Amino acid sequence: MEAFDRRDIETLYRHIGEAETITVTVHTHPDGDAIGSGTAMVSYLASVGKDAVLVFPDAYPSTLEFLVTGDMEKRIIVAENSKEAAEKRIRSSDMIICLDFNSFSRAGDLEECLADAQGEKILIDHHIGPDRECFSLCFSETETSSTAELLYSILMELPGICHDAGKLPPETATALMTGMTTDTNNFANSVFPSTLAMASALLDAGVDRDLILDRIFNGYNESRIRLMGYLLDRCLRITDDGVAYMILGRKTIMKFGIQEGDTEGFVNIPLSVRNVRMSIFLKQDKDRFRVSIRSKKGTSANLCAKEFFNGGGHELASGGKLMIPDDVRNITEAAAYIERVTHIFLNR
Numbered sequence: 001m002e003a004f005d006r007r008d009i010e011t012l013y014r015h016i017g018e019a020e021t022i023t024v025t026v027h028t029h030p031d032g033d034a035i036g037s038g039t040a041m042v043s044y045l046a047s048v049g050k051d052a053v054l055v056f057p058d059a060y061p062s063t064l065e066f067l068v069t070g071d072m073e074k075r076i077i078v079a080e081n082s083k084e085a086a087e088k089r090i091r092s093s094d095m096i097i098c099l100d101f102n103s104f105s106r107a108g109d110l111e112e113c114l115a116d117a118q119g120e121k122i123l124i125d126h127h128i129g130p131d132r133e134c135f136s137l138c139f140s141e142t143e144t145s146s147t148a149e150l151l152y153s154i155l156m157e158l159p160g161i162c163h164d165a166g167k168l169p170p171e172t173a174t175a176l177m178t179g180m181t182t183d184t185n186n187f188a189n190s191v192f193p194s195t196l197a198m199a200s201a202l203l204d205a206g207v208d209r210d211l212i213l214d215r216i217f218n219g220y221n222e223s224r225i226r227l228m229g230y231l232l233d234r235c236l237r238i239t240d241d242g243v244a245y246m247i248l249g250r251k252t253i254m255k256f257g258i259q260e261g262d263t264e265g266f267v268n269i270p271l272s273v274r275n276v277r278m279s280i281f282l283k284q285d286k287d288r289f290r291v292s293i294r295s296k297k298g299t300s301a302n303l304c305a306k307e308f309f310n311g312g313g314h315e316l317a318s319g320g321k322l323m324i325p326d327d328v329r330n331i332t333e334a335a336a337y338i339e340r341v342t343h344i345f346l347n348r
């Protein structure tokens with residue numbers, strides 16, 4: 001990660017100083033990094049006396065509820081359930097901090113409200129290709145494990161913290177460790193020297209990593225592991241090009257009683273097969289298939305997502321969508337589409 005421009009840190013610090021009402025927001029279907037960096041930011045801002053609120057576009061998974069308890073609970077608005085309150089909050093904020101996404105379109109129904117809002121808009125994110133013109137200040141860095149790590153490095157620079165992780169509020173430290181741990185899949189990918197340095201400093205500051213691991217990896221519903229078995233047994237296909245894919249349809253979601261977050265990490269599993277270069281996981285949602293793509297070094301999940309799946313993200317981990325019925329009408333068509341476009345993608 002490059003060192004920050006001193007002036008950007010000073011500008012951020014000045015904005016925080018001047019603002020009274022600050023709203024933090026993250027992407028739709030928030031994952032551990034979005035929730036971790038979001039709650040970390042809000043708990044830090046609250047500790048310096050700000051009226052800080054975290055707006056989620058939609059529901060967060062139950063395995064991450066532990067970050068949203070106590071004082072934090074009063075500082076959360078889920079827009080999907082309280083659209084008016086969420087929009088009113090965004091409109092009346094002096095400052096809006098967007099975490100773990102690169103463009104307002106990733107905030108779902110909040111897109112317009114965020115675009116129109118008058119407050120100072122700050123981006124802190126690690127995805128490729130941020131919409132810089134939408135923000136007055138951008139901290140965009142792809143050479144980092146997670147938004148949580150990027151936020152950690154920014155907080156370390158602020159007066160009052162001065163490179164001492166022990167000065168972070170304990171909830172902030174725990175949330176940062178959680179975000180980094182989930183985005184690296186527990187140190188399996190995107191780990192930089194700075195990532196381990198952060199983990200070390202946070203452990204030293206007293207973060208209980210055993211507790212975090214227990215919450216995020218041992219807190220799933222039984223239905224998740226049953227579904228995993230079903231998908232791997234019945235639905236996994238591996239093409240001659242080395243593309244593994246699984247498609248989870250609405251009927252199966254209903255049958256297994258699957259909740260938001262229950263399929264987290266499924267897309268990574270087929271990468272353990274020797275000849276698999278890329279893994280694609282599709283999950284049916286109201287009017288679309290949500291797409292997750294992971295690849296091994298040498299194959300770009302990002303380019304494939306951008307060109308064929310209306311998305312993007314990171315070089316080896318990306319997401320996107322296939323609209324129903326415009327892109328594909330059903331599971332059969334989705335499977336045919338994946339086989340056709342990945343064959344083109346990997347053979348030119």
Ligand SMILES: [Mn+2]
Pocket residue numbers: 033034100126146147183
């Ligand atoms: Mn992230």
